[in-house]
Amino acid sequence: MCGLKGEVTAGPTLPYETLGAQYVILRTIGQGSYGQVKLAHHRLTGTAVAIKVLLKERTQYYPIRTEVGILKKMNHPNIISLHQIIETEQNIFLILELADGRELFDWIEKSGHLHEGLARKIFIQIVHAMSYCHDIGIVHRDLKPDNIMVDASGKVKIVDFGLGALVTPGMKLSEHCGALRFCAPEFFLNQPYDGTKVDTWNIGVVLYFMVTGDLPFVGTTLKELGNQVLLGRYAIPRHLSKELREIIRYLLTVNPTERPTLKDIMTHPWLKQGNAGFLSHCDKIDSSHLDPAIIAAMADMGFDPCVVQKSLVDKLYNEPMATYGLLKRQAGKQDDHTSQPEPVQPGLTPFPTLTDPTSFPSYREQTTDRPAIRAFLSLSSKTDSSKDKEHGGQRLRRSATAPIMPPHCPQKRIIIFSDERVNNRRQHNSTMDSIRGAYRSWKRWTGRIGASLLQLCCCCCCCCCIPLKNNRVVPQMEA
Incomplete structure (x- = not known):
């Protein structure tokens, strides 16, 4: 494994401290088929990751190697990505992409069931992802809502290939595994089976569960459950559309030889209705055209650019390859944030699209x-x-x-303006009334003063015996 610049550690065995030197373990977030899943963050980039801790034992060593081989082989936007592998004498640590959102089971449990349009958007991503797996010789064998992550925008990530298998065309498998209520009829017959047809049956059960909130086959005992599965005995609600009921029956075909392939399913009319969902391109790292900005940033961290390129070309899944992939993913998310608004947390209906105004x-x-x-x-x-x-x-x-002001209430401003004019007029009137009142008071006071002076003059005239009526005041020059 390649470390920092000038530091190359060879051999598959690394000390356990190597994990702690590169990642900070936060808590346990899940349980996989063969080990726990931890939440951690990468020390150099600060990116959150999921670390699947696998215990190396002789009874589990082969399936662990199979899961590692499967993850190395895949590169699809709806399938969890592998960044790095750290191996010790006791453990194998798979550093995986941390899927956003929650398990599909949690969304359905919260909302009861999904309406057809939303179920179609999620379902088509599952079908495309698993069709990709079948094309490169990979089967999952444990497809269920618990292993399907869905984020708030409706994007799907399929996780946990611990029970997966590498197959070739026409190859039959004999190991029976998976959740009982999702198992195909072949398991109850205890016969060799085609893994791709088992995945098709599992997807049919998942679709039924999405649109109804219930499982098609339920039994109190294993025998009772097996009888219902082998007879294909289940009820489809009549409120579902004709095309949806048809595709469910198509997927849940009891005879595996008559059961369709996922490529057949992709041509079904139900998946052609409306905008069935988004299928983003694979963000495959091109080792011949590396991002110079990321290489420069890694050089500042102490990585040798030649070691980084060799790690990517040879797909060593070591520290340089993981650091480059995490930085590239960060750059991609920043581009998404600049071109799109932040996804809004959904309400009662989970993960609708942002362009749906009724949902948001x-x-x-x-x-x-x-x-x-x-x-x-x-x-x-x-x-x-x-x-x-x-x-x-x-x-x-x-x-x-x-x-x-609301456009439908144009009179509000006029009313407010008219009230203002009325108030101003009232204020003006009250002011004029005050002036008139003061003027009247002044006239009354002057009248009283004049009357008092006149009365005083009358008293003086009486005292001097001068007739009042002949007394008048004349100018000086006239006298």
Whole structure:
């Protein structure tokens, strides 16, 4: 295994401290077919990963080697990716991509069942991923909702190939494994079987469970369950569409020789309806055209670029290869974030698409509010101009609040404006009344003062015996 620049460790056996030197173990997040799955993060890049801890024992060594070989062979956007393999004398540590979201089982348990459109989007990703596996000679043999991860945007990741097998065309398998209620009829007959046809049956049970919330075959004992499976005895709800009921019957064909392949399923009319889902391209690392920015960043970390390229060309699944893959994945996620909005957490219906306004009302409100905000900001910037400042505060207030008014209530602003005019008129009237009242009071006081002076003058005239009526005041020059 290649380490940092100038440090190459050869041989399959590494000390256990190598894992702790590269990754920080956080907690246990699951149990695989042959070992625990830990949540950890890569020390150099800070990327979260899943580490499957496999115990090397003679009874388990062959299936572990098979799982490692399967993971090395696959590269599909809907299948979990392998980044690195660290092997010690007692354990094999598989550093895997950490799938976003939750198990499909949890989503169905929360919502009861999925509507057909959403189930179709998830189902087509499962079919394409497993058809890819069959094309390269891989069967899963344990497909169930627990091993299918779905994130908030509806993207699928198939995990746990611990019971998987490498097959060739026409090859028959004899080991019977998997969850009993998902097992194909061949298992109950204890006969050699075609692994690809078993995966097809498992996918049919998964589809039935997605759209109904129940399993098609239920029995209190193994014999009772086996009888129902061998007879193909199950009920399909009538509210499902005709095409959906047809594809379920097609998948759950008891006779494996008549059971369709996944390529046959991909041509079914039910999968052609609407926008059946998204099929992203495989983010395969091209060892002949490496990202110079990532190589430069790894050189700053201490990696030799030649060692990095050799690790990628030879697919050594060592530390340089894992670091390059994690950095490339980080760069891809940053590009996704710049081109797309952050996925919104779903409500009662799990993982709808962001473009569905009925599923994401909060996302729709955000997009409809933005034009109003932009209009408000543009008007606010206009009110800061010198031209608007000359017209006083009343016009500034009306123009700033106008974009917030609902378009279906145009009279509200008029009513507010009319009330303002009425209030101003009332204030003006009250002011004039006050002035008139003060004027009347002043006239009354002047009248009283004049009357008092007149009375005083009368008293003086009486005292001097001068008739009041003949007394008048004349100018000085006239006298």
